[in-house]
Amino acid sequence: MANFVGIDIGTSSVKAVLIDERQSMLADASAPLEVSRPRPLWSEQDPEDWWRETEAVIAVLRARAPRAMAGVEAVGLSGQQHGATLLDASGTVLRPAILWNDGRSFAQCAELLRKVPDFTRRSSNLPMPGFTAPKLLWVAEHEPEVFARVAKVLLPKDYVRLRMTGDAVSDVSDAAGTLWLDVARRDWDDVLLAATGLARAHMPGLVEGSAVSAFLKPELARAWGLGARVIPAAGGGGDNAASAVGMGAVNPGDGFLSLGTSGVSFVATDHPIALPERTLHSFCHALPGRWHGMAVSLTAAAALEWIARIVGRADLPRLLADVEAFAADSLNRARAPIFLPYLGGERTPYNDPDATAQFAGLRIGHEAEALVYAVLEGVAFSLADGLDVLAEAGAAPTNCLLVGGGSRSEFWARLISDVTRAPLDLPRDGEIGAAFGAARLAMLAAGRPEAETCAKRPIRHHIEPGPDDFGERRRRMRALYVRGGEPTKA
Numbered sequence: 001m002a003n004f005v006g007i008d009i010g011t012s013s014v015k016a017v018l019i020d021e022r023q024s025m026l027a028d029a030s031a032p033l034e035v036s037r038p039r040p041l042w043s044e045q046d047p048e049d050w051w052r053e054t055e056a057v058i059a060v061l062r063a064r065a066p067r068a069m070a071g072v073e074a075v076g077l078s079g080q081q082h083g084a085t086l087l088d089a090s091g092t093v094l095r096p097a098i099l100w101n102d103g104r105s106f107a108q109c110a111e112l113l114r115k116v117p118d119f120t121r122r123s124s125n126l127p128m129p130g131f132t133a134p135k136l137l138w139v140a141e142h143e144p145e146v147f148a149r150v151a152k153v154l155l156p157k158d159y160v161r162l163r164m165t166g167d168a169v170s171d172v173s174d175a176a177g178t179l180w181l182d183v184a185r186r187d188w189d190d191v192l193l194a195a196t197g198l199a200r201a202h203m204p205g206l207v208e209g210s211a212v213s214a215f216l217k218p219e220l221a222r223a224w225g226l227g228a229r230v231i232p233a234a235g236g237g238g239d240n241a242a243s244a245v246g247m248g249a250v251n252p253g254d255g256f257l258s259l260g261t262s263g264v265s266f267v268a269t270d271h272p273i274a275l276p277e278r279t280l281h282s283f284c285h286a287l288p289g290r291w292h293g294m295a296v297s298l299t300a301a302a303a304l305e306w307i308a309r310i311v312g313r314a315d316l317p318r319l320l321a322d323v324e325a326f327a328a329d330s331l332n333r334a335r336a337p338i339f340l341p342y343l344g345g346e347r348t349p350y351n352d353p354d355a356t357a358q359f360a361g362l363r364i365g366h367e368a369e370a371l372v373y374a375v376l377e378g379v380a381f382s383l384a385d386g387l388d389v390l391a392e393a394g395a396a397p398t399n400c401l402l403v404g405g406g407s408r409s410e411f412w413a414r415l416i417s418d419v420t421r422a423p424l425d426l427p428r429d430g431e432i433g434a435a436f437g438a439a440r441l442a443m444l445a446a447g448r449p450e451a452e453t454c455a456k457r458p459i460r461h462h463i464e465p466g467p468d469d470f471g472e473r474r475r476r477m478r479a480l481y482v483r484g485g486e487p488t489k490a
Helices: 047-064 066-071 106-115 117-123 131-140 158-164 170-178 190-194 218-223 241-245 301-310 318-326 330-335 368-392 410-420 434-445 473-480
Strands: 004-007 013-020 025-034 071-080 084-089 152-154 169-171 206-207 212-214 233-234 254-259 263-269 281-284 291-297 338-340 359-360 399-403 424-427 461-462
Touching: 004 047, 004 066, 004 241, 004 434, 013 047, 013 410, 013 434, 025 047, 047 066, 066 071, 071 158, 071 241, 071 359, 084 158, 106 117, 106 131, 117 190, 117 212, 131 170, 131 212, 152 158, 152 473, 158 212, 169 170, 169 212, 170 206, 170 241, 170 281, 206 212, 233 434, 241 254, 241 263, 241 291, 241 399, 241 434, 254 368, 254 410, 263 368, 281 359, 291 368, 301 318, 301 368, 318 330, 318 368, 318 410, 330 368, 338 473, 359 410, 359 473, 368 410, 368 473, 399 410, 410 424, 410 461
Parallel strands: 004 071, 071 233, 169 206, 254 399, 399 424
Antiparallel strands: 004 013, 013 025, 084 152, 212 233, 254 263, 263 291, 281 291, 338 359, 424 461
16 A cells, blocks of 8 residues: 655644555644744744754654555655745755744835835735745845855745755745746746846746645655665645645635634635735635635734733633633623734734734633633634635635644633634544645655545534624724734824
């Protein structure tokens, strides 16, 4: 029986899974990564750490399932998007990679719009500090000696692919997050590249996520216990596109809400969609002939962890049970404070890295349960904003999964369904992530049929929205926001 490996280069860890052709999990492994923040707004990682931990997780898979590893037929990759990994002509890394959550290049975003008046039409997206292109402008302005030596710019997973195969290749779903891609044509845009002083020669080759991108170096395949066969590496995908493949959100109208550290509202489409003025992300999907729209809330499950720490309640299941009992009384809900959930700035719909969080309407009688309820509700309101943006773009999901660590709470899931007015399906394995999707893409690259390979995961519970009684509280929450977290001056 053939087996497949999926590797996800995340921000906080590298994950790997080993599955068989029935998609049964044979082994999995994870290795932590650290983020360096040497200055305010900066967020960086050493690409060598990605490679070291990739080898570490592969070693764990081999130790746990050596015979299964010897039967691996293909490998797939996914990874954190937007990270700028700069290499010289010899393939040497020139500086730490600048990550997706780095905020230093806000001024360069405005410069891109000045340089290319039709920038948003060409890229289908609004320049934001998280994307790759403004990072290169920042390097050109602040580290010109580094920029002068740049020969290749790679995304995180594609640097790992280079180490695995010797080839500089990306897939179109990940490349769409650079701001250098013509999303509709699924190809590099020469005008967008020139706006950052780059050309196609600086870019990796492009393939579809389900296509063969390159082949593992024979000596590496032997070291990983994969035998002497030629092992293809799938194009793979950006983390959200790969996660969607793993969940089966691959056909038009398939959507999901993700309750991870951040929140994501995602829908698959059969055509490009664009609404850059509302900070909708318009990207290629990891499968041919498909695209996806995505709205991002920078704080989701991280807000629950934050408030639990503040109120000194480490037992989250018990805390959530107490909050559910609190919320069973409609008067408690009506009198709870309002929470603006922008603990780390906000992307959709404001594109405001300086947005701040706050409680409003606090009274002396409010206990921990009221504060935690307000936080859960505020995150739900933020996800509703994302779904509203998708609807404005004409791409509201026709079916929607709820996934991520926060989806373990059915109380929070019901609250989100009530607030967003969206029926939600909770998968049996709601924390299946991008590494599993990468393994599915490896199966496709090895010739397995898409319909069978990318089927939806089994559903453990379906939720229909309850009464629509959150409108006034949502209006109050949105009225709290002011740009940059400072009161607007008259």
